[in-house]
Amino acid sequence: MSSSESPETSEKSQIDSGELRRWRIRQLDIPTQLLRLLVLITGLLIWQYELIFKGVPITVFGFEPLPEINSIFYAVPTDVWVYLADYYHELMFWKDLWVTLQEAIWGFVIGGSTGFIVGIVLGYFLRLQKIFGPFLVFANAVPKIAFAPILILWYGVDMGSKIALATIIVFFIVQMPTTAAVGLVDPDLNMLATTMGATKSQLFKKVVIPGIMPAVFGALRLAAIYAMLSVVFGEFIASKRGLGQRLLVSTNMFNMADAFALMLVLAIVALALNGVIGLAERRVLKWQTTRRGGQVISL
Amino acid sequence: MTTPSVELKNVSLIFGDGDPRNENVTAVDNTSLEIPTGQFVAIVGPSGCGKTTILNMLAGLIKPTLGSVKRNGQEVEGPSRDIGYMLARSALSPWRTAKQNVELGLEIRGMTKQERSKKSLELLSQLRLEGFADSYPSMLSQGMQQRVAIARTLAIDPDLWLLDEPFGALDAQTRLTVQSEFISLWESNPGKTVIFVTHDLEEAVLLADRVIVMTARPGKIKSDTTVPIPRPRIVDELKFDPVFTETEHKIWKELRDELV
Numbered sequence: 145m146s147s148s149e150s151p152e153t154s155e156k157s158q159i160d161s162g163e164l165r166r167w168r169i170r171q172l173d174i175p176t177q178l179l180r181l182l183v184l185i186t187g188l189l190i191w192q193y194e195l196i197f198k199g200v201p202i203t204v205f206g207f208e209p210l211p212e213i214n215s216i217f218y219a220v221p222t223d224v225w226v227y228l229a230d231y232y233h234e235l236m237f238w239k240d241l242w243v244t245l246q247e248a249i250w251g252f253v254i255g256g257s258t259g260f261i262v263g264i265v266l267g268y269f270l271r272l273q274k275i276f277g278p279f280l281v282f283a284n285a286v287p288k289i290a291f292a293p294i295l296i297l298w299y300g301v302d303m304g305s306k307i308a309l310a311t312i313i314v315f316f317i318v319q320m321p322t323t324a325a326v327g328l329v330d331p332d333l334n335m336l337a338t339t340m341g342a343t344k345s346q347l348f349k350k351v352v353i354p355g356i357m358p359a360v361f362g363a364l365r366l367a368a369i370y371a372m373l374s375v376v377f378g379e380f381i382a383s384k385r386g387l388g389q390r391l392l393v394s395t396n397m398f399n400m401a402d403a404f405a406l407m408l409v410l411a412i413v414a415l416a417l418n419g420v421i422g423l424a425e426r427r428v429l430k431w432q433t434t435r436r437g438g439q440v441i442s443l
Numbered sequence: 444m445t446t447p448s449v450e451l452k453n454v455s456l457i458f459g460d461g462d463p464r465n466e467n468v469t470a471v472d473n474t475s476l477e478i479p480t481g482q483f484v485a486i487v488g489p490s491g492c493g494k495t496t497i498l499n500m501l502a503g504l505i506k507p508t509l510g511s512v513k514r515n516g517q518e519v520e521g522p523s524r525d526i527g528y529m530l531a532r533s534a535l536s537p538w539r540t541a542k543q544n545v546e547l548g549l550e551i552r553g554m555t556k557q558e559r560s561k562k563s564l565e566l567l568s569q570l571r572l573e574g575f576a577d578s579y580p581s582m583l584s585q586g587m588q589q590r591v592a593i594a595r596t597l598a599i600d601p602d603l604w605l606l607d608e609p610f611g612a613l614d615a616q617t618r619l620t621v622q623s624e625f626i627s628l629w630e631s632n633p634g635k636t637v638i639f640v641t642h643d644l645e646e647a648v649l650l651a652d653r654v655i656v657m658t659a660r661p662g663k664i665k666s667d668t669t670v671p672i673p674r675p676r677i678v679d680e681l682k683f684d685p686v687f688t689e690t691e692h693k694i695w696k697e698l699r700d701e702l703v
Contacts, residue, residue: 332534339502340548340599341524350547354538431538431579 192220219401227405237390244387245413247303247375248368251310252417256367258311259318260360266319267326268352284316289374292381306378306386313374314367318360325359326352358432361425368417376410387413446516448603448636449478449501454510456496470496472661473510480515480602483629483637485647486655487694489701493662494640498605501638502528514603524552527601531611533588535580541591542567542576548599566594570624586617593625597632604629604637610646618646623678626650630675644698648691649678656697666697 190196199212231237266273266280292309299305333351342350379388387406394402454474459467471493478484486494499505500512503522512519527548535544545563554562567576570590580588589610596604609625610618626649629637641647647654648670656666670690672681681687 330534332530332532333536335504336528336530336534337547337551338504338522339526339528339605340551341522342551346551350550351536354536357538429538431540431581 188221192222194220216398217400219404223401224404224408227401228408231405231409240385240387240390241409241413243303243385244372244375244379244410247306247378247386248310248371248413248417250303250307251375252314252368252371254307255311255314255371256318256364259315259363259367260322262315263319263322263360264326264352264356267323267356268348273323280316280319284320288313288316289377292378295378296382301382301384306375306383309378310371310374313370317367317370318363321359321363322356325356328359329355357428361421361429364421365418365425368421369414372410372414372417445480447477448480448482448515449476449638450511450513450516451476451497451500452511452513454497454500454507454512456493456500456505457508469661471500471507472663474662474664475510476655476664478636478638480636481634483639483650483652484655485639485641485651485653486657487641487644487647487698488657488662488665489659490642491660492657492701493660494657495607496662498528498607498638498640501603502526502605524599525601526603526605527596527599528605529592529596529607529609531608533580533585533592533612535588535591535595537580540577540579541572541583541587541594544580544591545594545598547595552599562598563594566598567591569628570594584617586613586621589613589621590624593621593628597628602635604635604639606637606639608641609639611641611643619679622646622650626676626678644691644695645682648672648687648694649676649681654690654694656694656701659701665701666694668694668697 194215196210197213197215197218199208200210202208202210266276288309291312292305295305295308299308329352333355334347337347337351375386376388376391379386380392383389387410391403391406391410394400394406452475454471455469456471457467457469459465474493474497476497486497488494496505500507501514501519503519503526514523535541536547539547542560542563545566546559549559549562564573564576567573570593572587572590572594575583575587580591583591589612593609596606610621613621629635637651639647639651644654652670654668654670655664656668657663658665668690672684672686672690
């Protein structure tokens, strides 16, 4: 048969070590890394030297997108860094972080698992999908952030109300794509497994579940970010503890360095949650990783 | 007389969408066909002539509107585990390695891991894919993917092989290789009945013992020709055999009128 079909087996045995080293260096893609660093440094310098906050005289249809901002309403990186470095020693910061993290994780876990289960059930049982579909579409159409004040009345100012808000938001983010993915499972795979005599539960385990995993993981990554977003918003409305509550207090007191530092922390926490899911995805979707040449595309 | 492997008696299949304003489509019209065990039959015909529908009825995926479909003397009631079905699209599970794909049918019937592994590695090596057992389908060429699909079909050791244009998506060169690998696999497995649907007459005559020509919709059997070429067959040499050309020409005259 044509040799072009088996390049891997023939070449694997005779790898040149110099070639391998050069390949690894190429994989690092140093020019891109350097340019990234340059972009980061430029950004930090623009921020540090207040090149934009001092106002840029551009007018777009009579509107000034970059007005001069009063220096008490922002902080520069060096000031922000002072606060960031200080958090390490501050017990209250860790307590607030722990509260926000717990709220986000519980909301993610409860909303994600119910969204996954309901998503599968509706995808699988078309009659149920037809019956409940319009109600879910309607419920999803409500701007869910609008539930926040009501949830605080129902569940109190502590963690419960934030967990409830995150649960509702995460539920829809996971349920909708899961239901859609069940309907999009390759009909050829289904048919072939059926001709092989697969039972309903075998079809489910061997065709449906693995088939929807890429969509589910995509949704979960998005859901992790939105779980953080919803708990921070919930804390803005009313709360005793949490990073969002602290951020609101800092902003109200014009302590901008603290506020900026907290935003940075929130972003890092959201990315960390996203990363944990990315690791799970890498394991479960190994076949996709290989297809993309060893890269898992992250959000 | 022994029971035929496959027996269609006055089978009609009419598709309707339930809307009384729409006309129903007759895919297969009053067709009878008997195939003895161990025969390799090719069905050719224009697209939409009901070739695939016949396979689907035999696989138990759809029921005939009229008439009876029997396998080994038994009415077909639903999918059965001794049928191997193969499509033009390899339809491999992208999340399974080549080896795991071959093992799908074996897992379904609850074979132990060791037995599965033995069987799948054996088949992969017969199809010259030993080095690719742990590769995912996306890393394999089309020809290799289709060979994995052949291995998956044969792993469950079916006694009826239903093949729906299995090599239709391959380029001419790869197709020739896969065809000859396939035919030698079949020739070394006596007693397996094959129904091979194709639009490629040359392929039908090269591989089959018997070629059935179907008419354009509604599908009916137009002619039924025995291919007088002995086995084992060397596919890439056969094309230049006068008996081959003669048979192909004879069937072509039947088929030509159906292709518009």
